[in-house]
Structures are given as structure tokens and as C-alpha cells.
Amino acid sequence: MSLIPEALRHRLIQLRRVLHQYPELSGQETNTAAVISKFLQGLGIECRTNVAGHGVVADIPGKAGVRCVVLRADTDALPIQEETGLEFASVHDGIMHACGHDGHTTMLLGAAALLSQEKDLPAPVRLLFQPAEEKGTGAISMIKEGVLEGAGLIFGGHLDRHYRPGTIVVSEGAVNASSDNFTVEIIGQGAHGARPHESIDAVVVGSLMIMALQTIVSREVDPARPSVVSVGQFHAGTAPNVIAGQATLEGTVRAQDPTVRQQLLNSVRRIAESIAQLHGAKIHIVVTEGTPPLVNLPELAGLARRAAVDAVGEGNVLPLKTANMGAEDFSYYLERIPGAYVRFGSQVPGREGFPAHSSKFDFDEEALAVGAAYYQAIAKIAGRQLQKQAASI
Numbered sequence: 598m599s600l601i602p603e604a605l606r607h608r609l610i611q612l613r614r615v616l617h618q619y620p621e622l623s624g625q626e627t628n629t630a631a632v633i634s635k636f637l638q639g640l641g642i643e644c645r646t647n648v649a650g651h652g653v654v655a656d657i658p659g660k661a662g663v664r665c666v667v668l669r670a671d672t673d674a675l676p677i678q679e680e681t682g683l684e685f686a687s688v689h690d691g692i693m694h695a696c697g698h699d700g701h702t703t704m705l706l707g708a709a710a711l712l713s714q715e716k717d718l719p720a721p722v723r724l725l726f727q728p729a730e731e732k733g734t735g736a737i738s739m740i741k742e743g744v745l746e747g748a749g750l751i752f753g754g755h756l757d758r759h760y761r762p763g764t765i766v767v768s769e770g771a772v773n774a775s776s777d778n779f780t781v782e783i784i785g786q787g788a789h790g791a792r793p794h795e796s797i798d799a800v801v802v803g804s805l806m807i808m809a810l811q812t813i814v815s816r817e818v819d820p821a822r823p824s825v826v827s828v829g830q831f832h833a834g835t836a837p838n839v840i841a842g843q844a845t846l847e848g849t850v851r852a853q854d855p856t857v858r859q860q861l862l863n864s865v866r867r868i869a870e871s872i873a874q875l876h877g878a879k880i881h882i883v884v885t886e887g888t889p890p891l892v893n894l895p896e897l898a899g900l901a902r903r904a905a906v907d908a909v910g911e912g913n914v915l916p917l918k919t920a921n922m923g924a925e926d927f928s929y930y931l932e933r934i935p936g937a938y939v940r941f942g943s944q945v946p947g948r949e950g951f952p953a954h955s956s957k958f959d960f961d962e963e964a965l966a967v968g969a970a971y972y973q974a975i976a977k978i979a980g981r982q983l984q985k986q987a988a989s990i
């Protein structure tokens with residue numbers, strides 16, 4: 598059984614391999630955008646290019662007077678040297694589609710091919726090919742360009758190596774975590790390494806701070822609510838016999854729940870300030886808020902589930918085992934309009950140990966047809982929902 602016509606399935610595999618071979622970094626997706634718009638033009642679908650950098654937006658007509666269903670794919674690659682050994686491996690040194698965005702782009706183009714054949718869509722469908730997801734800036738920039746104007750519902754998804762190919766993973770609740778960064782600059786007093794009593798040692802203050810920050814998750818947050826505080830950088834000092842007068846810590850905070858997210862950020866600030874005060878140091882703390890948590894509301898997860906069942910059958914629709922503590926900027930769209938985010942099983946035997954963002958990441962190309970079929974189904978199911986809403990106004 599094939600989910601989509603065989604010829605299209607082959608075409609999508611070829612397309613994915615081209616995209617994979619010529620990956621482009623966030624904000625530089627020129628060639629990718631050209632491939633996308635050429636494919637859409639071949640289907641007779643008009644598109645806008647250069648949206649928020651190298652984004653592409655295409656509208657497929659449907660019932661007049663009904664808000665559109667938005668389907669979103671991300672298009673950018675990562676600064677990673679590919680080591681997959683695939684025959685279509687990246688030809689761009691140090692750049693790789695290591696998160697499967699080549700697959701996401703391809704499945705949405707597959708959906709475009711399927712939807713362009715449909716006569717009476719219950720609602721118009723808007724396709725977003727979003728750049729710069731890896732930087733976490735693409736979605737916000739697209740929204741500022743007005744891509745959600747006239748939109749009623751939005752859907753997206755990600756490949757997932759934890760599930761077998763042919764499956765779609767749908768759950769209500771948290772799917773991805775929020776991501777915020779913080780920088781703490783510690784200002785102490787430098788001195789000779791042999792005269793600690795004349796110093797306020799920024800390395801000691803910073804070390805105590807790092808250890809104390811670890812107690813936020815272990816002692817302050819409800820253990821049933823996943824959260825992370827990680828310090829990824831600690832810079833200080835110039836010589837073995839010089840006590841550092843300054844140090845800088847940089848870290849990241851992740852949470853699946855907006856209240857926990859706020860709690861973590863408040864605690865980071867309180868602990869950093871208190872430890873500094875305890876030792877007579879001063880601090881300057883900057884919090885850079887990033888993407889919000891990505892949460893599927895029950896009703897919307899229900900719609901996504903119906904589309905998944907339509908596409909692959911009940912037995913191939915699975916619940917999410919655990920939410921990902923990584924961030925996904927699709928959450929910015931969900932802050933504005935309702936929608937849901939799913940996962941497409943894409944496990945490659947022998948490569949389960951290579952996660953997204955690893956130099957050996959790969960996915961099973963069967964997921965391309967699954968994604969295309971799912972997006973076609975959700976466009977219709979969500980479209981009918983919007984049509985009903987329009988009729989009841």
C-alpha cells in the first residue's frame with residue numbers, strides 16, 4: 598500500500614537528496630528557497646519569496662470566506678561537518694542538514710503536490726517554508742511579515758528517530774520546552790595568587806554560583822515537572838598565580854510549563870545575586886528570553902490525531918513517549934493561533950544512536966510520504982472545522 602502516488606514518492610526522495618546535498622545555514626537559505634519556489638511553480642501554485650529573509654509562502658485556494666489552514670516546514674541546516682557517508686552527503690564544508698529540515702521541506706512540497714490536485718478544499722491552505730528555525734528567529738520574523746493574517750489553524754511536525762518509519766506521533770500536552778539564556782558577569786577584586794585575603798575571588802564566587810544553581814531543579818521545582826538549568830560557559834582568569842577579579846557564566850534554562858519557566862528564571866536571578874552578596878562581589882545579570890514551550894491543546898491534538906489516522910491508520914498513530922527538552926520555534930505561532938505539532942517516525946536501523954544535530958544523523962525516507970499524506974489530511978480536516986466555524990458566525 599502506498600500512501601501517495603508512487604511517482605510522487607520517488608520524486609520526493611530525489612528532492613530530499615538534492616536539498617540534503619546543498620544545505621544552507623540559517624538566514625542564508627537562498628538556493629533552498631529557489632528549489633522550493635521552482636517546485637511550487639511547477640504545480641501552478643503561486644508563491645511569495647524573500648519573506649523574512651529567505652522564507653517562501655504559498656497559498657492554495659479553497660472555499661471563499663473561510664480562514665486558511667497554515668502548514669509549516671523549516672528549511673535551514675546546521676554548522677556541522679557531515680559524517681554520514683551517504684552518497685548524497687553535503688557538498689558544503691561544515692554545513693549539514695542534521696535536523697531533518699530537508700525532510701520537513703520535502704514533505705510539505707509533497708503535500709503541495711497532493712493539495713494542488715484537490716478541487717474543493719473546505720478552506721484555503723497556506724504553506725510556510727520558514728528559514729532560520731535553528732536560530733530560533735525565523736518564526737517570529739515570518740509572523741512580523743504577516744504570514745498569519747487570515748489564518749485560522751496551524752500545523753507542523755518534526756522527524757523523530759525514536760519511532761519506526763510509517764508512524765505519526767501525536768499527543769496532547771507538552772511537546773517541546775522553552776529555551777531562555779542567561780549571562781552572569783561577576784565583578785570581584787583581583788589579587789596576587791599568594792594573597793587571597795586581598796581579593797574577592799571571582800572564580801570561587803562563580804563556582805559556588807554554578808553549584809547553587811543546580812539546586813533549583815533538584816530542590817525548588819516540582820519533580821513531576823521537567824526542567825533544566827545548565828551552565829555551558831564559565832570564563833575567568835589569566836594566569837595560575839593571579840586571582841581573577843572577573844568571571845562570566847552563561848547558561849540555558851528549559852521548561853515545559855510557563856509557570857515553571859518563570860520560576861527558573863526568578864531563581865537563577867535570586868541565587869546569583871545572593872551568592873555574590875554573600876562574598877562581597879557584584880554581578881550584572883542579563884536574561885535573554887527565547888522560545889516559549891510548545892504545548893498541544895487537547896482539542897487540537899484531537900484534530901491532528903484524526904488526520905494521522907486518515908494518513909497511516911490507527912495502528913500507526915502513537916503517543917509521544919517523552920517531550921523533548923529542546924526548543925522549537927513553532928511555539929511562537931501557537932501563541933497567536935491554535936494548532937498542533939506532531940512527530941514523524943523515521944528510525945533508521947543502526948543509526949538510532951545518532952540524534953538530531955549529530956554529524957551522522959539520518960532518517961528513513963519513508964517518512965516523506967507519511968508527512969505529505971498527513972499534511973494533506975490535516976489541511977482537509979482542519980479546513981472543514983474552519984468552514985463550520987465560518988458558517989456559524
Ligand code: NI
Binds near residue numbers: 696697698755
Ligand atoms: Ni529541527
